[in-house]
Amino acid sequence: MFKPADLPKTIPVFPLPGALLLPRARLPLHIFEPRYLAMLEDTMKTRSRLIGMVQPQPGPGGEGKGLYMIGCAGRLTAFSETEDGRYMITLTGISRFRILSEISGFEPYRRAEVSWEGFDRDLARPESDPGFDRPRFMSLLARFFEERHLATDWDSLKGAEDELLINSLSMLCPFAPEDKQALLEAPALTDRRETLATLIEFALRGGNNEEIMQ
Template sequence: MMKAAKLPRVIPVFPLPGALLFPRARLPLHIFEPRYLQMVEDCMATPERLIGMVQPITESRLSAIGCAGRLTAFSEMEDGRYMITLTGISRFRIGAEVNGFAPYRSFEVSWDSFAADLGRAEHDPALDRAAFMALLRRYFDNVGFETDWDSLHGADDELLINSLSMLAPFDPEDKQALLEAPSLSTRRETLVTLMEFALHGGTNEEMM
């Protein structure tokens, strides 16, 4: 487990709409753009091997909060593309952009508000698993998702809620709300609201 004192103050960021990472979760990525191929190569040369996943707002503006992952798996394809896996370490707040010669963007970041991310897995004591799974089944049927229900039933609270937050086809704004939830219980409540809203045929404009 990485200690707060070991977290760097400047990290490269990968803005990818709809791609969420949470502490202790794993995110597989297919890297093919030249600038991000360079980012991966530079990342592997650092002791921390961290990349920050961030939701873009526009082409130039990024969301204020992202999550950094440690590069824990890497393979190179015959055509030069990379398949990597990031394991979530901690969320961060974006600060000033650091200008340099790299083709990708790097930022000063603050980890101060997210000390709990470096601790043990969270639990959701208010989770009614039977009701939650029933809602989830209705939602998956509605969006045409298939899953391994036995694995979901056996997953611990954090793995269940965070994995669903990462995989569900919500809009980037909704994904960001899930990422910024201050606790696992709040994230689960947000997830329930989003699924119920989708089942009732709501739109983002109505939600706002």
């Protein structure tokens, strides 16, 4: 388990739209771009083996180089190399961070000076959600999955602990990058569950459909 003193002041950052990582959750990634292969090779040489996942901020025309200031660092916990030199990796979420500044250098990937302050709960035990009305939430979720033609293992979801359930759904549900960012920045699990439920309800009431579901 990481302690605050173990967290480095600078980390590589991986901007990937829609890819959300949360503390204690796992994110599989397929690495094939040369700059990120270089990032991965450098990361494996470090003691912490941390990579910061961040959402890029869209600029004019839908593209931009800006980053959201809050991301989540994951420790490289699994990787395998394909015959053509690509990697399949897994990052396990450790802690959120705030970007203080980007660091210029000769690396082909982006690096940032970061602060871990304000995210102490990320390094603690898994959170619970005492006010979680699970039957009501699961009913709402079932409507959302049916509407979007999504499939899942309902038995596994029903048996999952609060944090695993909410964080997994936050990472996997097809929301816009700005919505993913709102889920990431939710201070506590209760706030994330409320944000997730609001996003699901909004999707059911509108989105691109004219009909409002009751």
